[in-house]
Amino acid sequence: MTKTKMLRPRALALACATLLAASAAHAGGEVEVLHWWTSGGEAKAAAQLKLMMQKKGDTWKDFAVAGGGGDAAMTVLKSRVVSGNPPTAAQIKGPSIQEWAQEGVLTNLDDVAGPEHWDSLLPSVVSNIMKYQGHYVAVPVNVHRVNWLWANPEAFKKAGATVPTTWDQFFVAADKLKKAGIIPLAHGGQPWQDFTVFEDVVLGVGGADFYQKAMVKLDQGALTSPTMEKVLTTYKRVHSYIDKNAPGRDWNLATAMLIKGEAGMQLMGDWAKGEWVAAGKVPGKDVVCVAAPGSAKDFTFNVDSFAMFKIKNPANEQAQRDLASSIMSPEFQELFNLYKGSIPVRLGMNMDKFDACAKQSSRDFVADSKSGTLVPSIAHGMAVPAAVSGAIQDAVSQFWNTDSMSVKTAMANIAAAAKAN
Numbered sequence: 001m002t003k004t005k006m007l008r009p010r011a012l013a014l015a016c017a018t019l020l021a022a023s024a025a026h027a028g029g030e031v032e033v034l035h036w037w038t039s040g041g042e043a044k045a046a047a048q049l050k051l052m053m054q055k056k057g058d059t060w061k062d063f064a065v066a067g068g069g070g071d072a073a074m075t076v077l078k079s080r081v082v083s084g085n086p087p088t089a090a091q092i093k094g095p096s097i098q099e100w101a102q103e104g105v106l107t108n109l110d111d112v113a114g115p116e117h118w119d120s121l122l123p124s125v126v127s128n129i130m131k132y133q134g135h136y137v138a139v140p141v142n143v144h145r146v147n148w149l150w151a152n153p154e155a156f157k158k159a160g161a162t163v164p165t166t167w168d169q170f171f172v173a174a175d176k177l178k179k180a181g182i183i184p185l186a187h188g189g190q191p192w193q194d195f196t197v198f199e200d201v202v203l204g205v206g207g208a209d210f211y212q213k214a215m216v217k218l219d220q221g222a223l224t225s226p227t228m229e230k231v232l233t234t235y236k237r238v239h240s241y242i243d244k245n246a247p248g249r250d251w252n253l254a255t256a257m258l259i260k261g262e263a264g265m266q267l268m269g270d271w272a273k274g275e276w277v278a279a280g281k282v283p284g285k286d287v288v289c290v291a292a293p294g295s296a297k298d299f300t301f302n303v304d305s306f307a308m309f310k311i312k313n314p315a316n317e318q319a320q321r322d323l324a325s326s327i328m329s330p331e332f333q334e335l336f337n338l339y340k341g342s343i344p345v346r347l348g349m350n351m352d353k354f355d356a357c358a359k360q361s362s363r364d365f366v367a368d369s370k371s372g373t374l375v376p377s378i379a380h381g382m383a384v385p386a387a388v389s390g391a392i393q394d395a396v397s398q399f400w401n402t403d404s405m406s407v408k409t410a411m412a413n414i415a416a417a418a419k420a421n
């Protein structure tokens with residue numbers, strides 16, 4: 001006789017009720033998640049979150065809006081929220097989290113964050129960004145380092161060039177690559193990519209203090225200084241080492257040029273490493289990672305995060321809590337970041353499974369937080385509100401793409417963009 005058959009009627013009724021309750025708890029809800037992770041490496045990373053949610057009994061409704069850097073995704077998000085139909089969660093970063101919270105559309109996550117001790121699991125530079133008026137409204141996924149230079153060692157060998165650590169060395173290497181018939185710098189000509197290269201040059205030429213003054217405080221003195229003039233001159237010189245097909249190219253296609261050895265270098269955040277991993281290559285061996293020229297002692301951070309919206313359906317609200325909790329779990333933080341190219345944002349994680357570049361990033365993140373050389377990426381929405389960075393990005397990108405524009409004009413345009421917004 002089975003155990004069930006031995007149960008008395010009352011006990012049986014109780015067992016059934018418990019079973020029903022348990023299945024209701026696992027019936028799950030739906031999470032609709034807006035993100036822009038559509039490249040090979042990004043999609044693999046995002047799939048880990050979907051799997052984790054499905055294991056919890058929740059349904060994942062993918063709301064992917066293609067376009068590196070997320071400009072297109074943010075436009076779509078605005079129209080959804082304005083029409084009163086926000087997704088459960090959206091990839092929103094930096095000061096934009098505060099702007100959305102001010103609109104009153106984000107939900108308070110303290111009931112998850114408190115019991116799970118997020119305050120002690122996150123660096124304060126990150127938890128501060130995730131909170132609005134002291135309450136968690138967003139959950140962080142990772143830490144990307146933006147100031148990286150990726151080099152193809154085979155291409156460098158062929159060209160007899162050395163991987164550069166200063167801007168002077170960068171131009172020497174670029175000339176050698178060019179002579180060997182290799183495109184020196186793989187670049188995708190989209191405004192956010194032009195801006196990513198620009199912030200690397202600001203940091204490498206000006207240093208972390210100058211970067212803080214110019215790109216975070218938007219100090220007019222710094223923005224119109226001789227240092228900025230040098231930054232812009234260097235930046236424009238970099239432009240002469242990209243290929244003529246760069247305009248409009250997606251960043252991951254530029255990374256593919258590097259993987260194939262058609263190009264020698266790429267200046268890009270470590271999501272580029274996700275593409276190498278997806279192609280079965282070993283970071284640190286098949287691709288060399290060094291800090292962008294002149295910035296070995298600095299770290300431009302870009303923390304991806306999901307802001308959670310106020311939603312009405314209680315089952316979906318529970319699923320939203322599951323999502324927040326899953327993102328902060330050590331299992332997710334490890335798995336996701338192994339695919340994404342970034343490092344876990346959760347403190348005290350074991351880095352054994354990570355590659356050499358991630359290990360370096362992790363060490364540098366800690367060291368740079370202590371030395372005051374950890375700076376927020378302006379090109380990736382971490383430094384200033386979106387309207388300001390958008391205006392500066394336009395001015396920078398226009399300079400990059402206009403042969404006839406002088407450094408003086410560009411400097412005036414950038415300073416004006418920073419002032420007007």
Ligand code: GAL
Nearest residue numbers: 067068069070271302304380
């Ligand atoms: C960044 C984002 C990264 C990566 C990149 C390219 O802004 O933080 O996670 O996806 O865009 O799409």
